[in-house]
Amino acid sequence: MHHSTLSIAMLGVQGAAAACTRAFLQEAAANYLKAIGLGQPSLLPLSSSATYGENDVTFSITSNASVFAAPIKVDFSRSLFDTTQCATFTELTSTQPSHPYVIHTQIFYDTSTASPAISKIESVVADTGDWIFNATAYLEWTTYETWSAIPPALLDSRSTIKAAGDAYLDQWGNPSHPVPFATYCSRLEGGLYTGAKNLTSNSCPMGAFPSPLNITNRRYVIDEELGAMDILNDFPFLEASYPLEKPTPSSNLFRVEKGGIRYIHENTVCATKNCGR
Numbered sequence: 442m443h444h445s446t447l448s449i450a451m452l453g454v455q456g457a458a459a460a461c462t463r464a465f466l467q468e469a470a471a472n473y474l475k476a477i478g479l480g481q482p483s484l485l486p487l488s489s490s491a492t493y494g495e496n497d498v499t500f501s502i503t504s505n506a507s508v509f510a511a512p513i514k515v516d517f518s519r520s521l522f523d524t525t526q527c528a529t530f531t532e533l534t535s536t537q538p539s540h541p542y543v544i545h546t547q548i549f550y551d552t553s554t555a556s557p558a559i560s561k562i563e564s565v566v567a568d569t570g571d572w573i574f575n576a577t578a579y580l581e582w583t584t585y586e587t588w589s590a591i592p593p594a595l596l597d598s599r600s601t602i603k604a605a606g607d608a609y610l611d612q613w614g615n616p617s618h619p620v621p622f623a624t625y626c627s628r629l630e631g632g633l634y635t636g637a638k639n640l641t642s643n644s645c646p647m648g649a650f651p652s653p654l655n656i657t658n659r660r661y662v663i664d665e666e667l668g669a670m671d672i673l674n675d676f677p678f679l680e681a682s683y684p685l686e687k688p689t690p691s692s693n694l695f696r697v698e699k700g701g702i703r704y705i706h707e708n709t710v711c712a713t714k715n716c717g718r
Contacts, residue, residue: 575632
C-alpha cells in the first residue's frame with residue numbers, strides 16, 4: 442500500500458478517523474492526473490482492498506489493459522470534489538495521436554483512519570470507435586464552456602442537483618417525465634455538441650427512444666460548489682449488437698445552475714464501432 446503526502450491535507454488526528462476536506466480532494470485529483478500522465482499507478486494511495494475498474498470490468502490497475510499501462514498526455518481536465526462521500530470525479534481529454542481518449546473517473550477514499558486511502562476507482566474509458574467519439578471536438582467544446590464556482594447565494598442543494606440529473610436519465614424511460622433544463626442548455630456527446638449551431642438555446646432534450654429505457658447502476662459524485670454531478674450508469678439499447686436490455690458503460694456529467702441543467706457531457710463505450718449505428 443502506498444501513502445503519499447495527500448494525508449497532509451486531511452484534517453485528522455493520528456490514530457483517529459480523518460475528515461475529508463475540499464483541499465484534500467483537490468490535491469487527490471491532481472495526484473490522479475499526475476499518475477495517469479506518467480503511467481505510474483504506484484503514485485496513488487491505494488488501500489489493501491481497493492478495487493479498480495474500467496468500463497464495468499474489474500481488474501488490476503497494474504494490468505497491461507489498464508489506462509495506466511502507458512503515459513497519457515492530458516490536454517484538459519475538469520474535476521469535481523464530493524466531501525460528503527469523500528470522492529472525486531475527473532473528466533480528462535487527450536488528443537495524443539498515438540491513442541486519443543476521453544476518460545470519466547470516479548475515485549472514492551476511505552477516511553476511517555488518519556491515513557486516507559483509495560477504496561475504489563471506476564472509469565468509463567472512451568476511445569476511437571466508441572459512441573460518436575472525437576477527442577479533438579470534445580476538447581474544443583469542453584474548454585469553451587464555463588464551469589466556474591457557483592456564487593454562494595445561488596448554490597443549489599445536493600438533493601436539487603441529484604434530482605436534476607436523475608430526471609434527465611429517468612426521461613429515457615418515460616418521455617413525459619419533466620426535466621429541469623436551464624434556459625440555455627447544451628449537450629456534449631462524443632464529439633457532437635448540440636449547441637454548436639445556436640449557443641443561446643436549449644438543445645439538450647432527447648427524443649423518445651423506440652422503447653422505454655431503464656438506466657440502472659447509477660453511481661454519483663456531487664459537487665455543490667460547482668453545481669455539478671457525474672453519474673456513472675448502465676445504458677441499454679445503444680449497442681446494436683446487444684439485446685435491447687443489455688447495457689453498455691456510460692457516464693453523464695451535469696452542470697446545474699439555479700436548479701436547471703446548463704451542460705451535459707455524455708461519455709459512452711461501444712462493443713462495436715460506433716455501437717453498430
